[in-house]
Amino acid sequence: MSTQQTSSLQYLSGFGNEHATEAVAGALPQGRNSPQRAPFDLYPELISGSAFTAPRHENRRTWMYRRQPSVVAGRYHAYAHALWTTGGDRSAAIAPEPLRWNPIGFEPGVHQDFIDGMRTIAANGDAEAQAGMGSLMYLATESMGRRAFVNADGEMLIVPQQGRLRITSEMGVLEVKPGEIALLPRGVVFKVDLPDGPSRGYVCENYGAHFRLPELGPIGSNGLANARDFLAPVAAFDEPGTPHELIKKFGGRFWRAPTRSSPFNVVAWHGNLTPVKYDTVNFMVIGSISFDHPDPSIFTVLTSPSDTPGTANCDFVIFPPRWLVMEDTFRPPWYHRNLMSEFMGLVHGEYDAKPGGFKPGGASLHNCMVPHGPDEEAFTKASNAPLAPQKLDNTLAFMFESRYRFIPTAYAMQQAPLDQDYADCWAGLKDQFAKPAN
Incomplete structure (x- = not known):
């Protein structure tokens, strides 16, 4: 397994690869995914991004070994988000004309993080039917800090246009600059901080099948995007005593719950469901x-x-x-x-x-x-x-x-x-x- 050092962050190489990484030596169980007692008394937890019976080449899942399981959270309460909508409103009368938008500017005095600064521009399909997608833009002026987000409706393809994003996920940290993209799987908890201040960009919220590399056909074995150029994070975890607010998108609605400690407490993981980044x-x-x-x-x-x-x-x-x-x-x-x-x-x-x-x-x-x-x-x-x-x-x-x-x-x-x-x-x-x- 190859590694790469970038801006003091470590990454694993390969799109869809089976990765194994531990922040503490010996934290990954050997030979068993869920032993009676995991090393260092960590909790095994599986996240499945596909049905258990999906064909092997399409099956996406990751085993995480964490200080506390993700079930340890407070009760959820409704959270308002007026501009992030899900699916297309088929009652809307839209003329068959080309449309174009000028850049959306930052509003003076409006301070929003990556989640609150999200707004849907156009969408289609239905998240419940697992078909279609939303095209969104974000305008963020502040880091998420001790807020975290999880999207149960779809995976998120992020295309920064202004300012770097530091994306902390359960699997580790990705730093993504304009010209790069990040792909965050459905169901993985993450937060976004802003190393350069205000940031703007585009998002595809994909309700359908996982993004994958296209077949090359007559092009042959080389060309377009190479799997090895997609980088996944190595395991990293927060220290205890860092409560967060967890925001969840679920069925087109938003919910919030308190957590007594950080959701970024995964000490080791192995699998092929992981955030990745790619430099275009x-x-x-x-x-x-x-x-x-x-x-x-x-x-x-x-x-x-x-x-x-x-x-x-x-x-x-x-x-x-x-x-x-x-x-x-x-x-x-x-x-x-x-x-x-x-x-x-x-x-x-x-x-x-x-x-x-x-x-x-x-x-x-x-x-x-x-x-x-x-x-x-x-x-x-x-x-x-x-x-x-x-x-x-x-x-x-x-x-x-x-x-x-x-x-x-x-x-x-x-x-x-x-x-x-x-x-x-x-x-x-x-x-x-x-x-x-x-």
């Missing part, structure tokens, strides 16, 4: 070296499959720095309408299809069969540019793509900075058909 600079981009260019699915980092083969519950796709070398080819994305619905964000830099209007921290939504593509400026420039090798650099855009239609929330349509003039970016595209002379 390690993504091996595949593209054309002749003419035309492949579908954007070639940029898939992670996929959550549905019951229809090849049609994802959710794909996480990135558009990182890359070379464009195709001959006689319009190089930005072409104009298109898709069965799949696309929620898009920009971490930094400029997106080549919208060089002026799409800003870092903003978002766009192009639902099923809604036409979209390059704005007038991008089309004119790309149609007339010399076709020499070109490097797209200093850019990172991404997409949450889903088979289900996204339904924007009331917050997104009424309070968030919706760009009312978005459609104008295509208004100058004239009919330029050059009819041949008789």
